[in-house]
Amino acid sequence: MQPLSVGSYSFPSKPDGVSQKQFERQSTLKQVGNPKENGLVLGRAELSGQSYFDHGPGRLQGQAKGQASLTAAGGQFEVKHEGRLGTTQVRGEFEVGAKVKGEVGTKLSRREAAVVGHASTEGFVGARGELHVEQKQGKHFSQSLDGSVKAGAEANAVATFAFEPKKGTAMAKVGFGARAGAQESASGELKLGVVRLSGGISAQQGVGTSFGVGAGIQDGRAMVSLDVGAAVGLGASVNVGVAVNTRAIAHNAHAAGHAVKGAAHTAGHAVKEAAHTAGHAVKEAAHSVKEGVRQLGHSPRPTAP
Numbered sequence: 001m002q003p004l005s006v007g008s009y010s011f012p013s014k015p016d017g018v019s020q021k022q023f024e025r026q027s028t029l030k031q032v033g034n035p036k037e038n039g040l041v042l043g044r045a046e047l048s049g050q051s052y053f054d055h056g057p058g059r060l061q062g063q064a065k066g067q068a069s070l071t072a073a074g075g076q077f078e079v080k081h082e083g084r085l086g087t088t089q090v091r092g093e094f095e096v097g098a099k100v101k102g103e104v105g106t107k108l109s110r111r112e113a114a115v116v117g118h119a120s121t122e123g124f125v126g127a128r129g130e131l132h133v134e135q136k137q138g139k140h141f142s143q144s145l146d147g148s149v150k151a152g153a154e155a156n157a158v159a160t161f162a163f164e165p166k167k168g169t170a171m172a173k174v175g176f177g178a179r180a181g182a183q184e185s186a187s188g189e190l191k192l193g194v195v196r197l198s199g200g201i202s203a204q205q206g207v208g209t210s211f212g213v214g215a216g217i218q219d220g221r222a223m224v225s226l227d228v229g230a231a232v233g234l235g236a237s238v239n240v241g242v243a244v245n246t247r248a249i250a251h252n253a254h255a256a257g258h259a260v261k262g263a264a265h266t267a268g269h270a271v272k273e274a275a276h277t278a279g280h281a282v283k284e285a286a287h288s289v290k291e292g293v294r295q296l297g298h299s300p301r302p303t304a305p
Contacts (some may be wrong), residue, residue: 009160009171009218011063011105011118014052022050040075058110067101086137094129114164119157126152142191146200151182158212171216175227181206196221 014020029043049066076093102121107114127150134144155178163170187200212227 009118009162009169009173011103011107011116014063015054015061018052018054020050020052022048024048039077041071042073044071044074045069046071060108061106063103063105065101065103065105067099069097069099071095071097073097086135086141089134090132092129092131094127096127098125099123112164112166114166116162116164118160118162120159122154122156124150124152124154126150126154128152140191140193143189145186145188147184147186149182149184153180154178160214162216162218169216169218171214171218171223173212173214173216173225175210175212175214177208177210177212179204179206179208179210181208183208 025047027045029045031044032042033040047066047068049064051062051064053062055061074093074095074097076091078091079089081088100121100123102119104119105116106118107116109115128148129150130146130148132144132146134142136142155176157176159174161172181204183202183204183206185200185202187198189196189198210227213225215224217223
């Protein structure tokens with residue numbers, strides 16, 4: 001369950017020269033299959049995490065995240081096809097088990113004028129299945145559709161404030177969600193040039209609530225998103241989002257300005273050449289008239305009979 005349909009934030013990578021502490025444990029409970037080889041696994045438990053901390057004059061940065069999961073059964077598949085209508089990609093996965101993960105980080109940098117605070121956590125117990133279909137045609141048109149089915153109990157929360165001018169990021173978002181029961185959802189996105197439109201709808205049976213709101217600029221995209229829903233027994237929720245690629249608009253405006261400048265230069269050059277040709281023609285005509293008059297003045301006079 002993602003509280004926000006548009007705009008996500010990944011904490012900056014570990015700075016060079018800073019040591020990182022990490023741990024990873026994996027236990028096998030009569031595991032059958034390997035998802036990397038045949039897409040199927042039965043029985044597996046995992047625990048992993050990592051953290052780092054960095055500080056100095058005018059800077060402070062740290063991060064910690066971890067994940068624990070117990071999988072009773074799971075699988076995944078992916079199919080990709082390229083044809084006359086572009087590239088079509090289909091992938092899906094399912095899982096029965098439990099998972100919990102969380103992340104917290106902070107960054108303060110006087111040199112980069114950056115301030116970041118980010119925290120998120122989510123947990124799920126039950127069964128879930130997801131399907132993703134995406135089609136691309138060229139660089140300026142794409143469409144995607146996502147569907148999911150879940151049954152069990154889950155909860156999540158996210159809070160982010162990020163201001164990183166060198167990375168073109170200034171955003172804030174907050175959201176939470178909790179549900180017990182079943183949920184079916186579908187969402188889609190359509191990209192036409194510099195504009196992206198997204199939307200979705202979901203139905204749920206059981207008890208649940210969700211709220212999320214976010215706005216800002218990230219990676220050159222201005223975005224706004226909203227997700228509100230509540231259910232007791234049967235209910236529905238709606239999420240909408242809009243993102244505009246401001247970098248592409250600026251690039252197109254620059255290209256258009258360059259084209260106008262080039263057209264004006266060409267037109268000016270053509271006018272200059274036309275004026276030069278017309279002036280040359282007038283000069284030649286005047287010279288011809290002058291020559292005619294001179295020859296007329298020097299022609300012999302007729303004698304009297």
